[in-house]
Amino acid sequence: MNVDLFDFDLPADRIALRPASPRDAARLLVLDGATTADRHVGDLADALRPGDLLVFNDTRVIPARLEGRRGDAKIGATLHKREGTRSWRAFIRNGRRLRDGDAIDFGSDVTATATRRDDDGSWLLTFAGEEPVELLLERAGHMPLPPYIAARRPTDARDAADYQTMFADQPGAVAAPTAALHFTPALMASLAAAGVEHVTLTLHVGAGTFLPVKADDTADHRMHAEWGRLDAAVAARLNAVRAAGGRVIAVGTTSLRLIESAAREDGTIAAFEGDTRIFIAPGYRFRGIDGLLTNFHLPRSTLFMLVSALMGRERMQAAYAHAVQAGYRFYSYGDASLLLPEP
Known part of the structure; x- marks a missing residue:
């Protein structure tokens, strides 16, 4: 597909330079099938179902x-x-x-x-x-802040904490799995009380995630390799949740890409350890996930292509236009979206 199809206009004042405080006060755009709703991350339990499983990336950002x-x-x-x-x-x-x-x-x-x-x-x-x-x-x-933040202000002491998730445990990432930045112990407690559980995997996010797509056609783009591990116990848990009728919701595109790298043709998940270069664009058939919580991404980026593959390009173009108009904050320190495609 032509990369120009994934372009959109974003005013500079929509780029967040600091995270919301508290973290779960960030806004949440919920796309559930054909419906759209404006909520807050703190309301996430109301948008999910008992039996759903959230999958977090426990990578830790290093001062790279x-x-x-x-x-x-x-x-x-x-x-x-x-x-x-x-x-x-x-x-x-x-x-x-x-x-x-x-x-x-x-x-x-x-x-x-x-x-x-x-x-x-x-x-x-x-x-x-x-x-x-x-x-x-x-x-x-x-701390390796994304270039669209680093170009507008210097890194400071706040970023050492702001740019780590509450799940950060395995050092090796040079960019944060930013969808998980919104989570707090209080939010996790409310999710557990609602019957929504969670697991973790590890994908060490590389700086290649911020590189522009220079090819004119998505078929010509080359992804950078990133190392990840999804162990056998987590794979078994994902399979059991889906077998029981629950949904696997990836928190962040990093978690999603590792799950999809580990997914078999029949939709079951196997243990995985090694490099992945998976590139997800419209036409891709998702096998291992049922939904995604993610931030708002750059125009013409591989991540906007990924969410377009999940929900449909026109749907995401309309959703992003709504987010711009409604004052949502974009990118790593910005607000979030919950994407739940129709089964």
Whole structure:
């Protein structure tokens, strides 16, 4: 499909620079079949059914943005995927000043050697020394806010907490699974009281999620690989919920993509561990999920293509137009939508 079909106009003042406070006070646009309703995330239990199961991503964001120098040249790096115990693939700012084998000094006694430039412009950074890379990043790294926020304000101490979900446990993401940012202990208690349970899986979100689609046709777009794990116990739980007539609701596109990567042709879920490059666009047949809670996404993005595949492109274009008109806040720190397609 032509990528232009997934474009829409978004005023700059609709881009949220801070999350709602409290988190579950964010607004929630509910698309349930053909109906549309304006609600709040705190009302989520009323929009779901007893027996439904929410699936959260328990990845934890690491301080993956680094600022350094190669000689007199300023070099910025955003890590996006671990390649080994001391190596990460990274998108480089001012990469034209790098040559294969150059060392970059990121300060705080953190250095890395750049090698193996990929076709997408990313480099392999291999960190010097014997300390775990996570410790090096804690010393020299910064929280990797999305570019549409970072371009408008600096990262600060609030972001260290604001850009982590209450489920964050497994370090490795360089972007937050932002749909889960809306959840609080109070909201989880109300969901449990309503008979809505939850499980977690892990998908380490990469910075590639923010890259624009440069191809003119969706068929020509190449996704970046991300590592995920869905264990056998979680797979069995998902299968049991659906067998009993409940719905599996992915919280975030990251959870959805991992579930779909683990889904068999008959709709059952198998255990999964490894890389996934799954790209979901209109025409895709969903096998493992029955609904999605997600934030509002960028125009022409793979994530807007994903929600269009789930609900229909015209339906989502109309829903986003309504959200803009009604003052919903967009992107990572913005409001949410609950998408429940007709069975």
